[in-house]
Amino acid sequence: MGTLKFTVLYLILLLSSKVTSNVGEWQSATATYTKEIDGSIITEGACGYGDLHKISYGKYSAGLSTMLFNKGSTCGACFEIRCVDHILWCLQGSPSVILTATDFCPPNYGLSADYGGWCNFPKEHFEMSKAAFSEIAELRADIVPIQYKRVNCERAGRLRFTMSGSSHFYQALITNVGLDGEVVAVKVKGSKTGWIPMARNWGQIWQCNVNLTGQPLSFEVTTSNGKALTSYNVAPANWQFGQTYEGKQFK
Ligand SMILES: *[C@@H]1O[C@H](CO)[C@@H](O)[C@H](O)[C@H]1NC(C)=O
Numbered sequence: 001m002g003t004l005k006f007t008v009l010y011l012i013l014l015l016s017s018k019v020t021s022n023v024g025e026w027q028s029a030t031a032t033y034t035k036e037i038d039g040s041i042i043t044e045g046a047c048g049y050g051d052l053h054k055i056s057y058g059k060y061s062a063g064l065s066t067m068l069f070n071k072g073s074t075c076g077a078c079f080e081i082r083c084v085d086h087i088l089w090c091l092q093g094s095p096s097v098i099l100t101a102t103d104f105c106p107p108n109y110g111l112s113a114d115y116g117g118w119c120n121f122p123k124e125h126f127e128m129s130k131a132a133f134s135e136i137a138e139l140r141a142d143i144v145p146i147q148y149k150r151v152n153c154e155r156a157g158r159l160r161f162t163m164s165g166s167s168h169f170y171q172a173l174i175t176n177v178g179l180d181g182e183v184v185a186v187k188v189k190g191s192k193t194g195w196i197p198m199a200r201n202w203g204q205i206w207q208c209n210v211n212l213t214g215q216p217l218s219f220e221v222t223t224s225n226g227k228a229l230t231s232y233n234v235a236p237a238n239w240q241f242g243q244t245y246e247g248k249q250f251k
Pocket of ligand 1: 211
């Protein structure tokens, strides 16, 4: 009887960990690197992050193929990546790096999927910075086989909300998201409004068509594993477009 109880309990634990965990199994993909001058990806990017050094993703950022990018939903998610199955190009012991998804790697249908069209649908491909790539593989390799898995993001500090748009068209860029890093829903509340659902504009830029000028703002952010976090009075009444304000952080 006791054994049966434990077996059932064990099965329940096993099943629930499968359902709630967003950190997956190793999957196969490929990786290349971009030849940026200082070894980092610093361009605007399809996630809306702007200068990546300012928001600290820096060299540990990657552009994702259509399949992985998922129309921008994956922006901010963290991936552990290691080079596998290539004795000449993979560094010994298959060391791994953790990258944040910060950009889209566009398809190139003029090239075949195994020759230049690495980011063509339905390929799973990571375009890394040169500096991060050099931590897993030889730089003389142009493309390497890798394995990746989703991991939780280690973020120093709190969630950041950067205001943009206009009084007709209010937008917030959300960065430095901990936990699984992938924001799937956002609500905003001014001191004179209820909770207003925001829509994804592109990447991690969220918007609503309400005039929120002159009101202190609170935010509710939900990540892909269903955790919601409410930060009250993130921005004061005199908040300005272009400014960044901090909320709480996922634990
Ligand atoms: C938005 O609200 C502010 C503060 O109430 C007001 O000064 C401004 O005129 C409003 N803008 C528009 C376009 O309604």
